[in-house]
Structure formats: structure tokens, C-alpha cells
Amino acid sequence: MAEKITLSDLNKTLAEMNVQSLEGLTIEGDVEIEIDAGAGGVGPLFAYYFGQEAAKIAMQLMNFAKAVGYPVENLLQPVAIAQAMSPAPKDLAAAAAAVPAFKVASALASAKFSVGIDKTWRNTIQEVTLGATKADGGSRGHVVKLGGEKAMPFFPDAGMPHAPKITMDVFDMPIGMAKAVKVHYEDVINSPGEWAKKAVKKYGADMVTVHLISTDPLLKDTSAQDAVKTVEEVLQAVDVPICIGGSGNPTKDPIVLSKAAEAAQGERCLIASANLNMDWEKIGKACKDNGHVCLAWTQLEINSQKELNRKLMKVAGVPRESIVMDPTTAALAYGLDFAYSNMERIRLGALKGDEELTFPMSSGTTNAWGVRESWMVRSPNKDDSDWGDRMLRGPIWEILTGYSLAMAGVDIFMMMHPTAVAYLHEITQSLMGRIEAKTPDTTAWLKMGV
């Protein structure tokens, strides 16, 4: 909404009045007097509307024009707003006189930057241990610790006691996978034990999750006994802590998961998961009775999460140190904004004092592979720019889904693609200051040749 009168307009007008030259005025280029009615700003009105340099020139021109009897008010007609605010030329002149000419400072001002910490964060997130070693009645080679945060992740207020952890998915039957993922598991797809070994030995997983999806009545409807065998196979194959996942069937999961919990007694597994739409009490009790940790899963709703956590503690008797939350991961481009803010609100609520939310969080980051942009060869929309190589596109989809939720407060990630696992590990370690590397000159990009 800027109105402009340019110096050439002025010159033209002055030329019509037979003015030959302007004494004491040096002008370079085509200077514009610009009035930006919409912009915000501070300072004397005159400077606000004209800008300092333009003001100086305008004043000189006006004085000159006045001296030769030119109607200055008419000259400034386009400047309706400025006139409304400060109509009289003598006021303008007074304001202009108060504006110093632009002068480069002779030295930098001295200053100290400081900022406080957030004092509204009072709670500590519950520390939860997964896995049990021989000393604690299990057979795991090490344990994994989650939680313990006193601040938002990677914030300056307090360090994070534990780095985010990754548990890699293992399925108890062959499933459909994106091509970029499948190429890594084709050789182990029929053996949960071998699959688990590969995840740990080759891809460096902190944990593995064995998903007992074949128990789904709509899939193979395998029995709880079959599921127990699979869990035992995985416990034998690797010595990392494990997570035991059901099929998601609300009727079958309580049966399968409680049997599996019994079979894995003392191993302090993460049992995934209890949900308000099923017999959460049975699952909660199975966790409590067999020394496991219960994953409390809700669908993107903070109040349901509070309700489920409360019920698991008060009704099923699950101890505080045995609860992890899964508030649902909607992946990048498929509702990540909801998942992100839901988790961030949960974590902030916990830190600010809501005892029903002070638990570590888990993310089903593998959901990224359900997003078409992660796996489709090309766009269904003909007008999109080319989507590029999907084998490279997919892993970033999983990295960014997980990584953004790490910023919201997730402590443990269920993931699939080895590259995604490696990058998520590297960036979260980096942000905790745990990776030594020679940092290049950060201004060298200016002249880099790529």
C-alpha cells in the first residue's frame, strides 16, 4: 500500500518552473519518497512516514520550492495520510529537524546476552527401566533407562539423563513392507529370532519389539501358546531388553499379552499395549504380576491418556515406574502436527506439575511407512514435481517423523529402516553434545564449490 513520488517527478515539476539546479543537494540514483501506510514502525512521525534520507531531501526540496513560491502543500498531495497526521509544513519541518542524518556508529555498543531458565517446570519425568539382568532376576545383557527429564528435550534448562532409545520392529509373520524397508529383512522375514539378531548385531538396535500380529483372528489367529514360543525365541536370540507387541485386536490382545507376560516373567519387558477400548486391567495386572512395564496407548487425546494412566495405576495397580505412554504417532504429512502438539502438551503438562502425565513416551515411528510419500514410486498427482528416488525418500520420512517427536519429548522410538535408525541416533546424540567432530568454519558455505 505504498504510494510513491519519485525524484524524477519532482524534477519534472521543478523543470516546468524553470528551476535549473538545486544548490547544496547531491542526489544519486532515482531516490523515491515512499510512504508505507501499512508498515509498523516507531520514531518521530516524519521519519516514520518518509524515512530519514527521503525526509532530508524532501525538506530541502520543500524549502527550495517555498523560496521560489511553489505550493509545497500541493506537491505533497499524494501524501494524504501524512498530512492527516501532521498537516502543517512547519510541523513537518520541526519533526524533520529533530531527525539526525544517518551516521554510521563509530563502535559497536557493548552488550551482554542473558536469558533465564523456565521456572514453571517443577516435575521430573518418572525414570523407567526396561530389561532385567541376571542380578535382577532376568537374563538381559544390559538394561535400558528412559525418563528422568526435568526440562523439554535438548533445552538449556537441564540436561537429559538418558538419550532417546530405539527399539526395532520384528514381526512374527511376513508382512507387507515398503520396498526400501523390505530389502533389509528379506533374509530373516520367516524367523523372528534371526530378525531380532540382525536388528541388534547389524543395525545396533537398543531393543527389539516382537509384534505378535499373527495372533489376530483376521490374520492367522495363532494361539497365545504360539505367541509365547515366539517371545521365547526372541529372548533366546538376543540379550537386549525386549518389547512385546500384540496384534492390535482388542479382544485377543489381553489374552495373548498376559500369556506372553507370564512366559517372560522377570525380564522386565515393555508390554504393548493397554488401551481404553480393551481389557486394560487384565494387561495392567499381567505387567504388575510379572514385573513388566505397561505401554499405555491412547489416540491423540491428552485427557484419555490421563484417564488410562490413572486407571492403570489406581485400578490395575501398575506402579509409577512401570508405565510408558504411547500417545499415538501420526506420521509426517499424515497428521504429524496433531501427534507433535499432543506429545508436546503432554510433556509440558507433566513438567509443569500434572502427575498423571509424568511418564516417558514411546512413538510408533514405523507409521512413517504408511505415508504414500515415503513409499510410492511416483506422485499420483500429475502436476507435482518429480518425487525422486523412493529408496532414498522413505528413510528420511522415518527420520523426520521420529526426530520431530524427539523434540516433543519422546523417549523411545519403534523403528524399521536401518538408515533411519542410524540417523536418529546420530542427531539425538549430537544434540546432547555427545558426538565429537571437527566443526568446519560455519561461514565457509558462502564460497563452497558444490
Add this chain to the structure above:
Amino acid sequence: MKETSPLNLYKQLPQTNCKKCGEETCMAYAAGLISRTRKVEECTPLIDEKKYAKKLETLRSIVAPELKMVYIGVGEKQVKVGGEDVMFRHQMTFFNKPPFAYDVADNMDEAKLIERVKKISTWRKFYIGKWQNVEMIAVRSVSDDPAKFAACVKTVMANSDFPLILCSFNPAVLKAGLEVAAKAKPLIYAANKDNWKEVAQLAFDYKVPVTLSVPFDLDALKSMALTFAGMGLTDLILDPGTAPNGKLLQQTLLNFINLRRAAVEEAQRDIAYPVMVLPINAWLTTEDPVRAAYWESVLTAAFIIRGGAIMIKHSLEAYSMMPDMHLRFNIYTDPRTPVQVKPGIYKVGKPGPESPVFLTTNFALTYYTVESDIASNGIDAYIIAINTDGIGVQASVAGGQLSPTKILDSFTEAAFDWAGQKYPAMVLPGMAAKFSGELEDLFQGKTKIMVGPEDSGRIIGWMKDFWPPK
């Protein structure tokens, strides 16, 4: 804006309930100012009438964003940078998504330069009813030669109307670029501890916003910001340094968090300027272009979430641009706006008795994706959007918001005319396949239950194989 009560803004309004802004009352308008859905300029009496001058000035200072907003470029492609009020998006919303400026260099040969500029300018991706695009071009002076830089800027401007960032620490080079581009109001990069006097003069002479580059020294950065503000130069962008690796990367994030906190939580106006991120620095850490592009995406993601206001980037590979664009879109989506469509029957194209009925949920993302996949392939169809409280198919099947009885009720409520259909059949999303048996029973065999693809992008192929039903 720290103010949260409309009452305190109401005090600065004419209080005449003149309705010129479109609201019934000045109080309603004040509430709109609080939520930043209305602008001060929309109260015309306040702007036009001299007696309100003081109120106007007070109001403007109250509603100014905590983090200064800087305009770069002119006309339609102008970008707004900064202008944020909150630390976390759910506290209100983030307003101005950080523009992505992709780089070109003044030592590129002309053909390659033009090709890259065109690629940057035309890249696009459709998502939830909108085109996602790149916003800016950053011109780097590798040559350090003013004439070469000016020529490069000229070529860029001849092939793109995107706002520019002119990048050099050499004032002579910047001046040469400004001679060509100043009218398009580019951002200049950058003043540093060696050249700040000359660059300040340039920013003043050419009336352009300027970046202050003081890596990893917030005291010195603040000192430079104060100095520039003292000279009347307040269209500032801060570059506190972007380290792509090592412990300095952690420091980078801490700096961004601290700067945002100082601006929006502590109202430290003398440092409350938009902050620049340089994900391009990932390219300084490796020779491997895939590794560099991946790491660039990772750096981008961190600062989309935590306080980056403008970014200079390099990788034009779709595999890194797409996720970055979507993450930015998601994080800068206004969480206050519902993302549901109205449940019910929708027509795509000109559906008739021989058209299929596709079923999906009322989650806006799901609905628009299905709609665009059907429409862009020229298929005439009905879509029924089931009310799942705005939850997508997969999650609502798992969570029970989508169920066979809900589907039956929805068709009944919408009074869908099955009798008028030549092939009375509904197409379930592949992810809801398990409902088909129960639905057959509920619809008593009168409506055929077909299972569609798991992704609506495959509807076109599915139509060829399965429609019309045998």
C-alpha cells in the same frame, strides 16, 4: 503480543461498534486482535480519524509481535519473516513459516545457473488442497568479484521473481548486487565484525533488510543488533551460527532456543529479531551428496521446530525437499483451525447411477487426499466422509471411531439413494477391509461391499480391475 485480554485492547478502540471492520462489536474485534486473526488496519476509524492517533499508536505497540517481523522482497512473492509470539505452537500458532532460500553461485556457468534457478522457481508439491513451493533464492558470491556477482544477480532476476538473499562479506560485492536488485528489496547477507560499518551504510543507502552474522557469540550478536538499531536500522535478521556437527551443533540449538525465549517470553526487544538457519552447512561435512542431503534435512527439521525464521539450503533432491516441506507445513499449520470436513456425501466430477461410492473419514487430510486422487484422474464418484472426529482411517479402525454400525448409520443419515444406483456398492478403504463381512450382514446383501486399495493413490488402477463390479 503479550496481552491476552480483549478488554485491554478494547480500551484503545473507538468503542462505537460501528461494524466497519465486519464485527458486530469493538469487543469482538478486540478478541480478533488477540488471536491475530484481525489486523489493526481493519479498524478504519482508528486509522483515519485524527482524534484516535494516540490510541492507534498505543494499540500498535501492544499488538506488535514479540519477535519482529521483517519483509523481504516486493509484490506477491514478498515473504514475511519472524513475527512470532509463542515458544510452542499449541500456545497459539506459529505464523510465518520460515522461507526456504536455495542457493546459486556467481561462478556457475550461465546455462547451469538458469537451469537451477528455474528448478528452484518451479518446484511444487500438492498437499491438503495447497501447492507447496520454494520461496527464495540465495545468490552466493564465490568469485568475490563485484562485476561477476552483479551479472549473476541480473541473470537470476531475469529468470525468477523470487525474493533474493545477496550473500557476501565483501561490501563492494554486496553493493554491486544491490545496484541491480535493490528495488526488489533483497535481504543482504551479511554484516560481520569486520565489515559492519560498510554494510550498515549499504543497508541504509539501499533501504534493504540486513543479516547480522556473529557465529557463536550471543553477546557480540546482541551488541551488533543494538548498534544497528541505534543507527535506525531495525529490519534485521540474526545469524547466530549454524554448526552442522560436533558439540557446536548442540550449542546451535541452545542458542536458537535462548534467542526465541528472550524474544517471546522475556520481551527482550533489543534481540527480538528473526533468526537465520544455514542447513546448507551440512555440505561442509561430507563429500557424499546423499549423506549431505540427509543431514541437511535433519538440520532443517530441528530448526523448523525450534525457532528458525529463514533458511538457506542447497539440496534440490526431491527426497530431501519433500520431507522438509511437509514438516514445515505440519508445524506451521494453525492448530486452532479444525481440520475436519463435514461428514456426509460429496460428489467428485459428475457422478451418476454407474459411479462408485468411496468411503473415507472426515479427517481433512484423508478426505482431500482421496478427493484429489479421484478428481485428478478424471473419475466421477461419490465420497462418503464418515464422522470419526477427524481421525484418519488407520487410527479410527484401530480406535473404534470407524466401525460397521457407524458406516450403516452414516449412509442412513445422509439418506443415500442406493435404489438409484446401477451398481449399489460401496468401496471400503483397504485399511478397513476387515469390516467387509460385518457390513455385508448389516446391509443385508443389498449393497455390495468392495475392498479398495490401501492407498487412494491406487484408486485409478483399482477402477480398471474392479469397476464396474461383476
